[in-house]
Amino acid sequence: MAKAKQGVAAEPRIYDTLIVGAGISGLCAAIKMKTAGYHDFRIIEKAQRVGGTWRENTYPGCGCDVPSSLYSFSFAPSSKWSHLFARQPEILSYLEEVSADFGINELIDFGTELDNARWDENQALWVLDTSVGGNKAQILARSVVFATGPITEAQIPALPGLETFKGEMFHSAKWNHDYDLTGKRVAVIGTGASAIQFVPQIQPKVKELHVFQRTAPWVLPKPDMNLGDTSKQLIDKLPVIQQVWRQTVAQSLNAINFGLRNPAALKPVSAAARQLLRVQVKDRALRKAVTPDFTLGCKRILFANNYYPALQADNANLIPHGLVAVDGNTVIAANGERHEVDVIIWGTGFEVSHPPIGRRVMNARGERLSEVWKNSSPEAFLGAALKDVPNAFLVLGPNVLVYDSFISLAEAQLDYIIDGLKTIKARGISRLTVNPTVLARHNARVQKHLKTTVFNSGGCKSYYLDQNGRNFAAWPWSLKALRQRLSSFNLADYDVHYGSAQKRTAA
């Protein structure tokens, strides 16, 4: 790293590539680069540990909702999972182990945050301003991989009177483990993926649990299972079990994906969800209140066996309305229902349509990406290449979301990205940007095909849609089709300049 001020003026070190972020995507990028013989890179990570999502989210019950055989790197299967669906602490340990095993830790500058990234047209370089503790440092790189995460920014609604609340409050992504919930009156706001995991965990210890539900989610039975020592030993000895398990899960998710594109095919799955409701929710009024009013799949499908039972406990109260105001320690629902509480837990999800990295990156025209995206949401080519952002790729960017493991998506994208980085290097390319016509054509097709999917037509307001109702998140075809599109880097999709920075030749 080139320090901003040093005694002797040395030639600044220029990396081929800088990776920003050491979550699943950043680690995967580094491992795949090493494996591909691409060694001149460095990783910066603002935190002191790897893990991203799985380092930050530590709420009770936190775990993945995709079986771990698939929610793990294809090149690093594990036989240590305690359950079919792993819990957060073991996912974090897994990522730390993989990072150590593949020799990635020593390539990471921990505690180093990217503050500002700008493209220097004259030098054909990224100039990356970072802070390390209180100190500033600059890094130069020919290309950048932004592996800064798709679901990171906790969202808390600005509600009237919130400033008058004198109790404790925290978001599920920033769980306050020092606060003892025992015997407390608790308001949980939201019934999304995180809330349905932590509600059953906290319900037995609190005095009162008021769950504010704006929209009832579809909840499917979770086919989870404790994997005892014998199963783990067997999986360890016979890797074929792991492979078959992975393939079976992938096929099931592929079938769900087919349904998301052809909503009529999901009727049997909705029937299973309704059956769970009939079996688990005896009270008719409650059952009606927690029955979704949109097509299954329109919002992320949730899996839980213990959520509905928790809602029916004596100390639990489902309020089928959003929270609209706070008055002192009283929380007020849209229907006027009021409760005095000691703590508010925000299960209100994340801001995803305006990725925080946009505030840190300027495009080649000198515009900050957050400004470019202000009135809409990001657009990219294959979720990776952004308009006017040379020699840079985003991992898990817009319109690549398929109902599958994000790890599978990141792996597919990174094969493409690394192919691109190697192409830049091997061909002496000084500047590469996605061709605007290719980008526009690609996104027009994506948007056209999204129209008939359940995400757009299922009658819900989900996080896949931005403030204008444009679906910026989903990929409208299968994972196989995504993999195919990402299987090779086609230089014809890009505007390319060769040679030294000052004297460029158009391709």
Ligand SMILES: Cc1cc2nc3c(=O)[nH]c(=O)nc-3n(C[C@H](O)[C@H](O)[C@H](O)COP(=O)(O)OP(=O)(O)OC[C@H]3O[C@@H](n4cnc5c(N)ncnc54)[C@H](O)[C@@H]3O)c2cc1C
């Ligand atoms: C609670 C929760 C549960 C989830 N469950 C599942 C699941 O079951 N299945 C699934 O497929 N997906 C799930 N996801 C989605 C999950 O985000 C992805 O699976 C995956 O973890 C994303 O990894 P990532 O590396 O791309 O991003 P992240 O994990 O967010 O990592 C990004 C990293 O970049 C670093 N960073 C960001 N900005 C900067 C900066 N300016 N400078 C330096 N470093 C920076 C961050 O500190 C972080 O370490 C879940 C998400 C959440 C929040």
